[in-house]
Amino acid sequence: MGDEPVNVKEYQILAKQALPKMYYDYFAGGSEDQHTLRENVAAFQRITLRPRILVDVSKIDMSTTILGYKTSAPIMIAPTGMHKLAHPEGEVLTAKAAAACDVIMGLSFMPTCTIEEVASSCNAIRFFQLYVFKRREISALMVKRAEANGFKAILLTVDTPKVGRREADIKNKMIAPQLKNFDMSTEVDDSGGSKLEAFAARSFDPSLSWKDIAWLKSITKLPVLLKGVLTREDAVKAIEVGVEGIIVSNHGARQLDYVPATINALEEVVLAVQGRVPVLFDGGIRRGTDVFKALALGAQAVMVGRPVVFGLTTKGEYGARRVIEMLKDELELTMALSGCPTLSDITRNHVRMQSDNRHCRM
Numbered sequence: 001m002g003d004e005p006v007n008v009k010e011y012q013i014l015a016k017q018a019l020p021k022m023y024y025d026y027f028a029g030g031s032e033d034q035h036t037l038r039e040n041v042a043a044f045q046r047i048t049l050r051p052r053i054l055v056d057v058s059k060i061d062m063s064t065t066i067l068g069y070k071t072s073a074p075i076m077i078a079p080t081g082m083h084k085l086a087h088p089e090g091e092v093l094t095a096k097a098a099a100a101c102d103v104i105m106g107l108s109f110m111p112t113c114t115i116e117e118v119a120s121s122c123n124a125i126r127f128f129q130l131y132v133f134k135r136r137e138i139s140a141l142m143v144k145r146a147e148a149n150g151f152k153a154i155l156l157t158v159d160t161p162k163v164g165r166r167e168a169d170i171k172n173k174m175i176a177p178q179l180k181n182f183d184m185s186t187e188v189d190d191s192g193g194s195k196l197e198a199f200a201a202r203s204f205d206p207s208l209s210w211k212d213i214a215w216l217k218s219i220t221k222l223p224v225l226l227k228g229v230l231t232r233e234d235a236v237k238a239i240e241v242g243v244e245g246i247i248v249s250n251h252g253a254r255q256l257d258y259v260p261a262t263i264n265a266l267e268e269v270v271l272a273v274q275g276r277v278p279v280l281f282d283g284g285i286r287r288g289t290d291v292f293k294a295l296a297l298g299a300q301a302v303m304v305g306r307p308v309v310f311g312l313t314t315k316g317e318y319g320a321r322r323v324i325e326m327l328k329d330e331l332e333l334t335m336a337l338s339g340c341p342t343l344s345d346i347t348r349n350h351v352r353m354q355s356d357n358r359h360c361r362m
């Protein structure tokens with residue numbers, strides 16, 4: 001492989017060479033048998049494209065708005081924790097990459113730079129991901145700080161009442177670095193396993209439930225999106241409790257193993273939502289064709305997790321930027337070769353899933 005990666009998967013290979021094993025395993029790994037981790041990527045590979053020909057594709061427009069905010073493409077940076085384990089400058093560089101690509105960044109509740117450092121580093125449009133701690137005042141204060149620092153939405157992660165069993169982290173005795181973003185020690189008794197998991201077990205509130213959405217909405221004016229919806233039942237409930245958006249996600253296969261690949265859960269949620277709120281998507285996006293497939297199945301935009309972290313690991317801001325640029329370039333080419341000059345030209349008829357019947361859908 002030459003030095004300069006030509007696709008985002010090559011950044012993962014370079015990151016593996018560059019990172020200590022404990023950190024690489026934390027970033028790359030999934031839970032238990034890692035069945036869903038493999039499926040998140042493999043399920044995309046089972047979806048084929050149905051391109052249309054002889055369409056004028058001399059101009060391709062990938063730009064769109066997400067919650068009313070303009071973005072150059074329907075691609076966002078997913079919130080992922082602790083970027084200083086990947087690069088000494090951490091989330092500040094990730095934000096700068098988002099700004100350079102004119103895409104929206106999701107900032108994790110567990111970053112290694114503070115909310116204020118990220119906000120003052122550049123003018124990227126940012127959404128803030130929220131975990132609810134047993135000490136609710138800590139989470140409430142984070143929401144206030146995000147709001148005060150110009151974040152535009154709250155992504156409430158709802159698939160993590162407890163941390164999934166990540167066996168590599170257990171073996172490696174994954175550390176729980178002190179996070180200066182919040183005033184709470186991450187120190188834990190030596191559990192012998194993953195200290196990160198032990199910290200989360202001590203601090204995350206597993207009693208969080210539907211009634212708490214009203215509490216969250218009462219403490220912020222920002223739109224609230226639920227991150228981690230996988231079923232039609234929960235999509236309908238989410239709309240009933242008044243959320244402003246839904247993110248179909250299985251947390252990059254790091255939580256409950258044997259849930260479906262997110263691309264296989266997307267359409268069920270989209271059909272239940274019936275366009276009432278935006279549906280975003282993450283999990284397994286490694287190619288522009290993956291972005292195209294998620295859009296064809298009804299996602300308004302996708303978020304990208306690990307590839308951005310691996311770009312950041314390998315080449316800092318430039319690497320994170322190149323990952324987004326490569327996905328954008330590949331999406332643009334996919335749209336051209338599929339006969340879709342704009343995002344609204346991409347329809348369900350442009351993809352075939354194995355579960356579709358054999359007839360032409362047109």
Ligand SMILES: Cc1cc2nc3c(=O)[nH]c(=O)nc-3n(C[C@H](O)[C@H](O)[C@H](O)COP(=O)(O)O)c2cc1C
Binds near residue numbers: 129250
């Ligand atoms: C290393 C890592 C850390 C993550 N940290 C968080 C987090 O702090 N909060 C959260 O809601 N999701 C977190 N996620 C999940 C991502 O937001 C996203 O759902 C997932 O990475 C998408 O899958 P992908 O990595 O295949 O793109 C994390 C994922 C990874 C890989």
Ligand SMILES: CC(C)CC(=O)C(=O)O
Binds near residue numbers: 110160163196254
């Ligand atoms: C402490 C962890 C739960 C952070 C996270 O969301 C992740 O690593 O997936």
